[in-house]
Amino acid sequence: EIVLTQSPGTLSLSPGERATLSCRASQSVSSTYLAWYQQKPGQAPRLLISGVSSRATGIPDRFSGSGSGTDFTLTISRLEPEDFAVYYCQQYGSSPLAFGGGTKVEIK
Amino acid sequence: EVQLVESGGGLVQPGGSLRLSCAASGFTFSGSNMNWVRQAPGKRLEWVSYISSSASTIYYADSVKGRFTVSRDDAKNSLYLQMNSLTAEDTAVYYCARDHGRDGYTYWYFDLWGRGTLVTVSS
Numbered sequence: 306e307i308v309l310t311q312s313p314g315t316l317s318l319s320p321g322e323r324a325t326l327s328c329r330a331s332q333s334v335s336s337t338y339l340a341w342y343q344q345k346p347g348q349a350p351r352l353l354i355s356g357v358s359s360r361a362t363g364i365p366d367r368f369s370g371s372g373s374g375t376d377f378t379l380t381i382s383r384l385e386p387e388d389f390a391v392y393y394c395q396q397y398g399s400s401p402l403a404f405g406g407g408t409k410v411e412i413k
Numbered sequence: 414e415v416q417l418v419e420s421g422g423g424l425v426q427p428g429g430s431l432r433l434s435c436a437a438s439g440f441t442f443s444g445s446n447m448n449w450v451r452q453a454p455g456k457r458l459e460w461v462s463y464i465s466s467s468a469s470t471i472y473y474a475d476s477v478k479g480r481f482t483v484s485r486d487d488a489k490n491s492l493y494l495q496m497n498s499l500t501a502e503d504t505a506v507y508y509c510a511r512d513h514g515r516d517g518y519t520y521w522y523f524d525l526w527g528r529g530t531l532v533t534v535s536s
Contacts, residue, residue, distance in 0.1 A: 338522075340523075342523075349527055352523060355522050393457075395458075395522060397520070397522045401474065404457050404459070404460075
């Protein structure tokens, strides 16, 4: 069973700054089966990235994903006010599906 | 508008039952593989159940197998989760989520989620 560990738990940044979120797997994630989601309070989670680096429909290009094996990164190049939220990674290459514990990006 | 709206959550006593519903709109529900995902307070997201577009394939997490039953009614564009023998460990926000796959193919990541419905199991 793969366990995903996200760091940091909370990231305090200002609008316009770059955000780098980490997702580390306890064992190698099969192929490129890693996704990222964004969730704001009281809202549904939203798919940002699938296949490690493919942006979902309508996701702005300031969001990018990278990585392989056990180490993955979500980068937000310049934070917009609407980007302050909680971000989750998910591996879907092996059973059971697994989600990370989340990184909260808050306004500094 | 493309959306999923869950309902049916509430307070239930340990050992009790509850039936969750998820109403889909704005897309072809009948061609979509669907899931339930939950998040207990302070815990990470946990996948609960999957039902294929044809309802011919169904999976459950070990933690709910034998107690939960997923079903769908394509005529009503609705997904259901029947939850029996509930325990405190089932307390969570329950989300319905659409698999990215269509027409029989499953990707196992989710491109549309609802806002969730809260289930609280407590005496």
